[in-house]
Amino acid sequence: xxxxxxxxxxFVKLHLKNYGIFLGSNELNFDRHRxxxxxxxxxxxxxxxxxxAKLGPVKGIKAHFNADHPEMSVEVVTKGNRNLVNxxxxxxxxxxxxxxxxxxxxxxPFAGIFSHKNGEVVMTEARTIFHALLSRKPMKNEIYxxxxxxxxxxxxxxxxxYAYSFAIRKVMNLDxxxxxxxxYSRLDPELRHGVRAFLKEQPCQQILLGGDYEFKEEDKPHxxxxxxxxxxCSRVRKATCDDR
Numbered sequence: 713x714x715x716x717x718x719x720x721x722x723f724v725k726l727h728l729k730n731y732g733i734f735l736g737s738n739e740l741n742f743d744r745h746r747x748x749x750x751x752x753x754x755x756x757x758x759x760x761x762x763x764x765a766k767l768g769p770v771k772g773i774k775a776h777f778n779a780d781h782p783e784m785s786v787e788v789v790t791k792g793n794r795n796l797v798n799x800x801x802x803x804x805x806x807x808x809x810x811x812x813x814x815x816x817x818x819x820x821p822f823a824g825i826f827s828h829k830n831g832e833v834v835m836t837e838a839r840t841i842f843h844a845l846l847s848r849k850p851m852k853n854e855i856y857x858x859x860x861x862x863x864x865x866x867x868x869x870x871x872x873x874y875a876y877s878f879a880i881r882k883v884m885n886l887d888x889x890x891x892x893x894x895x896y897s898r899l900d901p902e903l904r905h906g907v908r909a910f911l912k913e914q915p916c917q918q919i920l921l922g923g924d925y926e927f928k929e930e931d932k933p934h935x936x937x938x939x940x941x942x943x944x945c946s947r948v949r950k951a952t953c954d955d956r
Contacts, residue, residue, distance in 0.1 A: 717792065717793070717887065718793050719793070719796070719884075719885055719886050719887050720792040720793060720796075720887040720888075721790055721791070721792035721793050721794060721796040721797060721887070721888060721889065722742075722744060722790065722791040722792055722889060722917050723742045723764060723788070723789075723790055723889055723891075723917065723919065724741070724742060724789040724790055724791050725739065725740065725741050725742065725787070725788075725789040726739070726740045726742070726760065726763060726764060726786075726787070726788055726789075727739045727740075727785070727786070727787040727789075728760075728763065728785075728786055728948070729783075729784055729785045729786075730775045730776045730779035730781075730783065730784040730785075731759070731763070731769065731773065731775070731776070731784045731785070731786055732756065732759050732773045732774070732776065732784075733754070733755070733756045733759060733776065733939075733944075733945055733946045734756055734759070734776065734945065734946050734947070734948070735776045735778055735779060735943065735945035735946070735947060736779075736947065738946075738947060738948035739948065740760070740935055740948055742917070742919060743917075743934065744917060745915075745917060745918065746917075746918045746919075746920070747918070747919045747920070747934050747935070748920050748922075748927065748931055748932065748933045748934050748935075749919070749920065749921045749922075749933065749934065749935045749936075749937065750921075750922065750923065750924050750927065750933040750935070750936055750937065750951070751921070751923070751936065751937025751938075751939070751946070752923060752924075752937075752939060753923065754939065755937035755938075755939040755946045756937050756939075756946040757893060757894070757921040757922070757937065758807075758893055758921075759773070760921060761805060761807075761891050761893045761921060763786050763788065764788060764797070764805070764891055764919075765797070765801055765804075765805050765891075767788045767790070767794065767797055767798070768786050768787075768788060769784070769785075769786040776945055777944075778943055778944070778945060792887075796886070796888060800825065800886060800888055802825070802877075803825065803877045803880050803881065803886070803888060804888050804889055804890060804891055805891045805893070806873060806874060806877055806890065806891070806892050806893070806895070807892070807893040807894060825880060825884075830883055830884070833883050834876070834879050834880055834883050835859070835879075837879035837882055837883055838859065838872070838875040838876045838878075838879035839857075839859055839875075840879075841874075841875040841878050841879055841910070842856070842859065842871060842872055842875035844906065844910055845871040845874065845875060845903065845906040845907055845910055846868070846871060846903070846906055847905075847906045847909070848902040848903075848905055848906055849902055849903070849906075852868060856868065859872060866898050867898050867899045867900055867903045868903070870898050870899060870903075871899070871903060871906070871907065874907065874910075877890065878890075878910075878914065881916070887916065888916060889916060889917035889918070889919060890914075890916055890917070890918050890919070891919045891921070892918070892919070892920045892921065892922075893921050893922075894921065894922050894923070894926065895907065895920055895922060895926070896908075896922065896926045896927075897922065897923070897926060908928075932951070933951040934950070934951055935948055935949065935950060935951060936948075936949050936950075936951050
């Protein structure tokens, strides 16, 4: 039997049954490299991210009101060291809404993940990644040498959050997936270009959830979240060539 590396985890499958806004049986199988999930506002993108983060149902979420019975279920299948999902959740699950906060810094949201002696190493690596993300804004790179989020615009703070997450992975040798909820929604076109180019170079598993407007024509979705306004529910379906 092959030993599973302690620093490694992947998401394999998520099955939702009558969970929250999702009616009936809904299943997503995640690619080992990149899975793109497209849905409009209120279609359940964040619900999916939170289910993955909790490795199961989130407290307070109820079964869909139109379900034939009140039972609901959430199954998250992983490969590798499943405990890493909870331990390094702030490194795995990223959203523009959180990382754009002016209070974001090295201590939050990554408090307790790495030792103080590694702090400077992480900072140095984060600075390198941050500059790569802002490759089309060289003037901003000069201004933000000290990585002070208070002086940054919202989009730059988002990039700073991404930079810290990937810096921690590298410094601590963590082979983790990244789940990006609306990854480009707070970014201007130049920042989007930098983040897209950076992500394409990363070997980690990537699960991107966003609206159709966030992605380019060459970004082929794997799943579509179809929201039915009449029934007040979402259903997961595999994307086809007609969806782009």
